Amino acid sequence: MTKTQIYKFGGASVKDAPAVKNLANILRNRLRNNFVIVVSAMGKTTNHLETILSLKLTNQDYSWNSSNLKSYHLDICTALFPEGHVIFPKIENYFILLHHELNKPVSKENYDEYYDRVIGFGEMLSSRIVMEYLCSQALLVLWQDARELICTNSDFRFAKVDWEKTRRNCQSQLRPKLEQFPVLTQGFIGADSSGRPTTLGREGSDFTASILATSLDAGSVTIWKDVPGVLNADPKLFKDTKLFSELEYQQAAQMTYYGASVIHPKTIKPLANAGIPLFVKSFLHPEENGTKIHKTAKVETVPTIILKKDQILVSFKVTDFTFIEEKHIHQVYEQLQMLKLRANMLQTSAITISIVVDSQLFKLEQLLAKLKNDFIIRYNEGLDLLTVLHPKPDSIPSLLDGYEVLLEQSTRNMVQVVRRLN
Structure with a gap:
């Protein structure tokens, strides 16, 4: 088979x-049986839903934001489907549920669970629209609710897969x-053993693809x-970026760990354990080879630059005149x-622990x-975390020009x- x-x-x-x-x-000459299509929310829908949640939490009016999001999806449907198509009442129904x-x-106490109940609407809307459009083009696919497949614990927003x-x-x-x-399904979402919606971490649709691949021996x-x-x-x-034609699993995993946004960090490990190759290709130029991530690729030593924005530097200083201990x-x-935060960088001195999150x-x-009762705490917000793998010493100063x-x-x-920035 x-x-x-x-x-x-x-x-x-x-x-759009x-x-x-x-x-x-892209799918027209590739689609066949034994094919799973995973789609994310359309455009910046997840960001817009997060804005609505933030406004609601601070008791501000979000009706314009919600109306705008609905219009965005209906405008896409108007451009794809004839008047009276079944997709229009389906979109209306999703927004009633939203x-x-x-x-x-x-x-604040139930925000994470509430977030997961709301944020998945982006994927549901997207998957319905794409499925209906493919079928209208004689590309027959079945729609599948990912929450019926991806079983997780109840660690909302960062759920762990069962x-x-x-x-x-x-x-x-x-x-x-x-x-x-x-079959077409959604990325990013799952459900716990009680059927409550969960999510796999921001940008988690790549991880969904990896989970399904491993579970289906793809x-x-x-x-x-x-x-x-x-x-x-x-x-x-x-400027002047270089394409990797292939990467070894471990090197790709290292890049994602430090924040390379092209692949979700959790994606590589299940595929590596199962020996399933991962291809990263351009939907703008689908005939090009892209990058193949697999077991036997040679290790690349080209300097790799990874930039994570919107970081916070937090420093914890001991208060009792002792030194930092384990x-x-x-x-x-x-x-x-406890807070589901990961230290993107850690540094210790005699009396301080500094972390970047x-x-x-x-x-x-x-x-x-x-x-606050155990440390003197200082923090800075709105920072960049710059990571350079296989650096060339003479290239670092130019990356810091104009920065403190x-x-x-x-x-x-x-x-x-x-x-x-200075």
């Missing part, structure tokens, strides 16, 4: 009607469908992006784990509240710098 292929299309590849038509053209959720109370249950679900529910038709995963493949830097931020580090990390709503104030350096550390194969 032919091995399953997984195609994942991100928000940029379905951001021309993009959806382009997706259909407003029903938004009318429920929310607080691999055994998910595999059983995929084999019992998805496999029989794939023998008849290709032959390959292809992620379609607006870049030629995996590059040594973000072409929107840096117990202090454990104390800080325990709170990070992503900016997330409420998380900083909760972290400060938990540790707040923290820096280096090893033989890596330099990390926390910087802000």
Whole structure:
């Protein structure tokens, strides 16, 4: 039997009607049985839903934002479908359900669970529109709710996958469908054992593709992006970038760990363990080879630049005239784990622990509240974390020109710098 292929299309590849038509053209000569298509929310829908949640939480009016989001999806449908098509009442119904959720109370304490109930509407809308359009183009696909497949714990916003249950679900529910038709489903979302919606972490649709591939013993995963493949830097931020034609699993995983945005950090490990190759290709130039990530690629030593924006530097200083010990580090990390925050950089001195974390709503104030009695705490927001793998020493100064350096550390194969504009 032919091995399953997984195609994942991100928000940029379905951001408007021309993009959806382009997706259909990519699939036209590739689509067949044993094919799973994973789609993200359209364009910046997730960002817009997060804005609505933030406004609701601070008791501000979000009706304009909600109306605008609805118009955005209906405008795409108007450009894709004839008047009276079944998609229009389906979109209306999703927004009725969304407003029903938004009318429920929310607080800082239940925000993560509430977030997961609301944020997944982006993927549901996108997947319905894309599925209906493909079928209208004689590309028959079945629609599948990912929450019926991806089983997780109840760690809302950063749910951990129950691999055994998910595999059983995929084999019992998805496999029989794939023998008849290709299947289209959503990225990013799952459900806990009680059926409550969960999410896999921001930009988690890549991870969904990896989960499904592993659970179905797939032959390959292809992620379609607006870049030629995996590059040594973000072409929107840096000039003269280099395309990697292939990468070894471990090197690709290292790049994602430090924040390379082209692939979600959790994507690589399951594929590497199963020996499933990952292709990163351009939906703008689908015939080009892109990047192949697999087991036997040679290690690349080209300098790779990774920039994470909107970072917070937090420094914890001991108050009792002792030196930093392991117990202090454990104390800080325990709170990070409780708040689902990851230290993107850690540095210790005799009396201070400094960490760099992503900016997330409420998380900083909760972290400060938990540790303010044990440390003197200082922090800076709105920073960049610059990581250079395999750096050339003479290239670093140009990356810091016009910036103030707040923290820096280096090893033989890596330099990390926390910087802000002068």
